[in-house]
Amino acid sequence: MSGAGPIPSEIRRLGVHAVRFVWQDGHEAEYGNRYLRQNCPCAECRETPGRSLPIVGQEEDVYPVQISAVGRYAISMQWSDGHDSGIYSYRTLRSLCPCAACCSPGMAKTEQ
Secondary structure, eight states, rough: THHHHHOEEEEEEETEEEEEEEEETTTTEEEEEEHHHTOOHHHHHHHHTTTTOOOOOOOOOEEEEOOOOOOOTEEEEEEEHHHHHOEEEEHHHHHTOOTTTSSTTOOOOOOO
């Protein structure tokens, strides 16, 4: 990856289940909606470790209503549960990649 960090070439909602990212380096990943919502980087969500989401049920219960670009470095998501203050940098999103290749031994995730 370049010094500027990872940049997606495509971001697409997959119904109410997931969001698909295709990165400029060709890497592709699907992020479950609940996973993205649980990893919201906003101060409200990060200031309370172990904070549970105000939703109950399966992954389909929360989904991005709108995804907007924030400059050339991030996206913001307006969630179906009303939350909209998280700005997900592309670097953070790439580090959260849930695919098998990124989660393999030696590629351990660190908490944000």
